[in-house]
Amino acid sequence: MLPHYSLLLLLCVVRLHSPSSALPFEQRGFWDFAMDSMDSGGMMMMMRDEEGSGVDEFQTPDMPTCPFGCHCQLRVVQCSDLGLTEVPKNIPQDTKFLDLQNNRIMELKEDDFKGLTHLYGLSLRNNHISKVHSRTFVPLKHMQKLYFSKNLLTTIPKNLPASLIELRIHENRIKKVAAGAFTGLGSMNCIEMGANPIHNSGFEPGAFKGLKLNYLRISEAKLTGVPKDLPDSLHELHLDHNEIQAIELEDLSRYKNLYRLGLGYNHIRHIENGSMSFLPRLRELHLDNNRLTRVPKGLPDMKYLQVVYLHSNNIDQVGVDDFCPRGFGMKRAFYNGISLFANPVKYWEVQPAAFRCVSNRLSIQFGNYKK
Incomplete structure (x- = not known):
C-alpha cells in the first residue's frame, strides 16, 4: 500500500x-x-x-485533439483572430461549426476540410483568400452555412455543397457570375453578394438557373438596372446603393412572390406605369434616396402594401389617389408606414383624404424639407 x-x-x-x-x-x-x-x-x-x-x-480518456491556439468546445472550433495563414490541421472530425474569421489565410487547398463530413457552418470572413481549389468543399456533405465575406475572391467558388442553404459572399472582388455558377444548389435559400464590383453584364444568362431563393441581396455594386433572370421564387430582393436610373415595365414581371423590395440609394428618376402591377404580394417598398419627382403609379392597386419609403427624393406634390384606392374594401392591409420627409412637398397642401387607408396619423412622416 x-x-x-x-x-x-x-x-x-x-x-x-x-x-x-x-x-x-x-x-x-x-x-x-x-x-x-x-x-x-x-x-x-x-x-x-x-x-x-x-x-x-484511474484511466486517461481518449481526448480529441484541438488545433494549436484554437478553442474547442461542444463541437465548435473557434480559430478566429490568430493570424493564421492557412487552415489549421487536426480539426476534430465531429466539428459542427468552424470559425476561421479575421485571419490571414490566402488560399484554400484540396484537403483543408478533409474528413469534416459533419460540418454545418463555416466562417472564413475577413481573410485574404483569392484562390480556392475546385475540390475544397467536396468533403462537406452536410454544410448549410458558408460565410465568405471580406475576402479577395473574383469568382464564385466551384463545387459548393449541395446541402448549402446560406451563402454570404459580399465584399469580395467578384465581377462575373458565370452560367451555372450555382448548379446543384437546389436547397439554397439566401445569397448575400453585395459590395462586389459587378455590372449587369457580369451576370451571364443562366447564372441563377436552378435556384429557389427566398432572399437575394446585390447592394453596393455597379448595377444600372434590375438584373435579368433572377430566381422567380424570391420573397426579398435588395438592390440598394447601386446606379439604377429607371424601372422598366418588364424589370419586375417575373417576381410575383416578392413581399419586400429594396431600391433605395440609387439614381431612379422614372418608374414606368404598370411596373408595380407585377408585385401583387408586395408589403414593403424602399425607394428612398432616389430622384423621383412623383409618387410611383400603381400603389393604390397593391392590396397588401403596408410600408413605402419615399424620403429623400424630389417629390413636390402628393395627389389624393396616389396611395389609396377609391373603392371601399379594395385594400386588404392598411399602411403603417409612409415616409415623405426630405422632399420639397408642401405638406400643408396635401389633402387628408390622400391617407384615408393609413392605420393612423403617426404612420405618415413628412418632416421638414431643407434645400
Missing part, C-alpha cells in the same frame, strides 16, 4: 502527462473538470487505504 504523500505525487505526475495538460488554448481541460467535480467523498475514495486503491483504476 502506497503512503498518502506518495499517492499524491503520483496523481500530480499523471495529471502533468495527461493530454489536457498540453492543450495550448485557455480553457478548462478535462482533468480540471474531473478534479473539480470530485467532492470530498470522491477524493477520499481515490485516496483510501483500503484494499483496491483507486489509482490502479
